[in-house]
Amino acid sequence: MNAKFLHLTSSPRSEHSAVRQLSKFLLPVDEDTTCMEVLRYFLSDAKLYALPVVDKNNIPVGLIDRHVFVEYFTRQYVPEIHGKKPVLNFLKEGLAVTAATAPIIIDEATCIDDVAQMIIGAGMQHMVTGFIVTGDGEYLGVANGHDLLNEITLRKQADLYFLAHFDHLTGLPNRMLFGDRLMQACRDALRNNTLVGLMFVDVDRFKQVNDSLGHGFGDMLLCSISERLKSCARESDTVARLGGDEFAILMDNLKETDDPVVMAQRIVDSMQEPLQISGHSLLITVSIGIAIYPTDDTDVTALLTKADTAMYEAKSSGRNGYRIYAPGLSMYNSAQMSLDTELRSAVRNNEFVLHYQPKVSLNNGQVIGVEALIRWQHPTRGLLSPVHFIPLAEENGVIVEIGNWVLRQACIQHCQWNKAGLPSIHVAVNVSALQFRKMGFIETVKSVFLETGIDPRYIEIELTESTLMQNAAGVLETLNELKAIGVRLSIDDFGTGYSNLNYLKQFPIDCLKIDQSFIRDIDTTPVNESIVRAIVALANSMSMQTIAEGTESQSELDVVKRCLCDVAQGYHYAKPLAPDDFSKWLNSTQKFALPDV
Known part of the structure; x- marks a missing residue:
């Protein structure tokens, strides 16, 4: 060898x-x-x-x-x-x-x-x-x-550097690296007499998507959004993830203050194309705040605050858009922090009230139930509707405590109406995804029923489609437990989510609430009528009742009847009423001799 x-x-x-x-x-x-x-x-x-x-x-x-x-x-x-x-x-x-x-x-x-x-x-x-x-x-x-x-x-040194400077999920620069690049860009702009554009980008209603479809889905969504943002940015720009659903974009060496505006509009327009994630086609919007160095501020920390303020202004103005920082903009972020603190103590201070909107049978015109709708009697801001605080409650987790209060208060109110001689009608309460998935939810429901003495068959729990479609096997188990207790179950805002019909037919659902976006202008929009007819046919095939939500005019009601909906709810009959006002309204209709159902 x-x-x-x-x-x-x-x-x-x-x-x-x-x-x-x-x-x-x-x-x-x-x-x-x-x-x-x-x-x-x-x-x-x-x-x-x-x-x-x-x-x-x-x-x-x-x-x-x-x-x-x-x-x-x-x-x-x-x-x-x-x-x-x-x-x-x-x-x-x-x-x-x-x-x-x-x-x-x-x-x-x-x-x-x-x-x-x-x-x-x-x-x-x-x-x-x-x-x-x-x-x-x-x-x-x-x-x-x-x-x-x-x-x-x-x-290992390379790994540590990456962990310290880049977001592990999206691979984008993190807050630390973004801050360093922003500082350097501002120094260069000062020497070269150029501008720096700073944009804060926040995903609208991300918390709801995350809670409804799960954190794994939320992570995939964030990755898709990061790719969409990078595709809109210049090669020289820095796109970063600051944390959660907050992104930032740094545009350096600018000559015109309009350049970030063009970029922001490009991002907003790009979001009109649905994101394809794990078999779902999801339409997401973003809110963007813009600040310019040195026009808006020469201090980097103050510049960040102003971009953040502009972003919250865009959010408070209806989302799905951008705002440029301007002197005099309210520090929305500070107000938001104040609202967060007040919201956490609102339950303990008994600041919430329930209003009730009637549901009317289209077969005989009788009131068969009500939906309990929460209001916040704020000490200084007056009566606030859910749109002003429910998104925040879902973000900070207070929605679970609020949801439990709503269920208990609705049960108490039902018992009080019965003692006053009013008929036994169904009371529907909305349950959030976070509350529904909270460990011990079933035990909480049982405890409330035992405490108030209500007959469970008069309580209806409303859940959204997205809540039901996440972890369908676990959801089915929880729904069956609720049915065993005796409660009614309905799907709220039906038609706007992503229902899997194979799962839907397995769920013990009693009612589909057709989203009001399909009822609005149904008398002048043929496609809405076609959609409602299809939902009614689907519900009938699975022995479910249908409720037309948001019926506001006689002409809309006529079409809803023609579509063979079972129940209507909306301003055509009554707006949400305080408990005493509802009692007066119900007595005035002379339509309350209802059987116990």
Whole structure:
């Protein structure tokens, strides 16, 4: 067997290789080369730790450990006995230790983490002697522990840098790196007499999507939005994720203050194209705030605050748009923080009230139930509708506490109406996704029923489509438990979500509430009538009742009847009424001699 000894020192082979190719030092040998010649080669270079042996086909045969080899042949009696033994016979006869005759051989494509595990598993002596690297089975070189540790260290340092400066989900620069780049861009703008555009981008109603469809879906949504933002930005711009659903865009070296406005409009327009996520086609909007350096401020921290303020102004103005910072804009963020604090104490201070909107049977004109709708009797701002505080309650989690209060108060009110001689009608309460998925929800419902003494069959729980379609198996179990208690179940805003009909037919749903967007102008919009007819047919096929929500005019009511809806609810009959006002209204209609259903 022809063989040669090779020693290789570090030199990069490829950025994509997990190990390094090493430049070669050769000691040509043949079948007559003796162990003493190899020993002299070891002794001549103290830097050599091991020598690999390869055959004439460049296939690794063994790896001679310097420590074992030198120690073995420097004993006093060894030269007399083995001094002239050929090195190949030495290997064949197994006079070397196992570590020398059975080296670790690793393909060059092996990832660095796997290499480290193999070395550790085989014994730490290989950190010194090294391991043989091959490519397509042929010898490439020897990598030692130093190379391995250096490579691991470099990669860990790169990982730490990434974690410190980039968002792990989207791969975008994070708040820290964005702040550094913004600071540098402002310095450059000051020297070059240019402008810097700063944009804050917030995803509208992201909390609702996250709670309804799950955090995994929310993560995919954020990644899709980040790609959409990058596609709108210039190559030189920095798109960053600041945290949660908040993004920022840095535009440097600008000549005109209109450039960020053009970018903002481009982003808003791009969001008109639905995002395709995990089989869902989702239409998302964003709110954008813009501030310009040095026009709006020369202090970077103040500039950030002003961009944030402009973004909240865009949100409060209806979302799906942008606002440019202007002097005099209210510090909406501060007001939001104040509202958050007040909202957390509103339940304890008994500041919420319920109003009730009637539901009327289209078969006989009788009132068959009401929907409980919350209002906030704010100490200084007056009576606030849900649009002013429910989104915030969903963001900060207070919605669970509010939802439990609504259920309890609706039950108490029903019992009070019964004692006053009013008929037993259904009272519907809305349950948020967060409240529905909260551990112990069923126990809370049972506790409220036991506490108030209400008959559960008069309570109707309304859930949105998106709430039901997330984790359908778990949802079905919860719905069945609610039905076992005796409550009615309905799907609110039906037609605006993403119902899976296969799941829908399995759910023990009693009623579909057709979203008011389909009822509005149904008398002049044929497509709305077609949609309502389709929903009614679907409900009938599954033995569900239908409610036309938001019926406001006689002409709309006429079409709703023609579509064979069962129940109507809306301003045509009555707006949401305080409890005493509802009692008066119900008595005045003379339509309350209802059977218990």
